[in-house]
Amino acid sequence: MRKLAKRLYRAAPDFIYYQVSHYLAHGSWVSFKNPKTFSEKIYQRMRYPHNDFSMLADKVAVREYISQRVSDKYLTPIIMITDNFSERDYLALPQSFVIKTNNASQQVKIVKDKSKVTYQDITKILREWSGITYWKRFREKHYANIPQKIIVEELLDIECDGELIDYKVHVFNGKYSYLFVELLRGGPEPTSLEFLDEYAHHCFFTQGDIPQINTLNQKPAFWDEMIQVAKAVSADLDYCRVDFYLTRDQIYIGELTLTPGAGNEVYLPRATNLLLGEMMSKDG
Numbered sequence: 001m002r003k004l005a006k007r008l009y010r011a012a013p014d015f016i017y018y019q020v021s022h023y024l025a026h027g028s029w030v031s032f033k034n035p036k037t038f039s040e041k042i043y044q045r046m047r048y049p050h051n052d053f054s055m056l057a058d059k060v061a062v063r064e065y066i067s068q069r070v071s072d073k074y075l076t077p078i079i080m081i082t083d084n085f086s087e088r089d090y091l092a093l094p095q096s097f098v099i100k101t102n103n104a105s106q107q108v109k110i111v112k113d114k115s116k117v118t119y120q121d122i123t124k125i126l127r128e129w130s131g132i133t134y135w136k137r138f139r140e141k142h143y144a145n146i147p148q149k150i151i152v153e154e155l156l157d158i159e160c161d162g163e164l165i166d167y168k169v170h171v172f173n174g175k176y177s178y179l180f181v182e183l184l185r186g187g188p189e190p191t192s193l194e195f196l197d198e199y200a201h202h203c204f205f206t207q208g209d210i211p212q213i214n215t216l217n218q219k220p221a222f223w224d225e226m227i228q229v230a231k232a233v234s235a236d237l238d239y240c241r242v243d244f245y246l247t248r249d250q251i252y253i254g255e256l257t258l259t260p261g262a263g264n265e266v267y268l269p270r271a272t273n274l275l276l277g278e279m280m281s282k283d284g
Contacts, residue, residue: 025264038276042263053142059102103146104134138262169230172279208266
């Protein structure tokens, strides 16, 4: 019965799908005519994306945009970009690398030792990824217009004391409004997070499904640069999340995220959803 219900839900028309999905996450329906909360405005973006959203979400196309906005020094070092990954490509790779697609989130394979991963292993993963129509998972429609490419990047040393830490800067209304930083530990399956404001003070809100552990007591050396870069990249947008990687001596932009968590991330207290929604302009 659950499988049948899931199939019906996945096959439902847009209006029903979005309403049910939002209700399951937030306990309320979506107002597409007059969205007020942050989650409603993210749902509106998913259903009616702006024309430039596909370019901004494309990990290949966005590189030129970032270069123009800030500098190409913030781009992750690329080994190759290809439509078809061949055995010759595999043999040419260094001992460590990261392989990912440009048109999806969390389609990433980290290879620390190439001798332990065969060409067949890689192609199996790539076939699995190519079989996923990513935008249909949560109907984030701006992903639908991104032709899939395979990106191979240098493996950056972003571990801190053996722990993966991601810095995600949420910028509202470009450089003139509000932002907060999401410090996420544990990589793709996070173990904890903390939210901090522009000045590295802890925010009053949390996220419902991930433990919040506050450990940052002062601004790291790279902090101000990261904030300024995030503002510059997001200057013309009413909302954007800029995802950073940090090495010992350099910050890199991993990607721009326009619909975080497909609008289903729950902030506590619940009033935070409305507060963050008010930070976005009405036409976003």
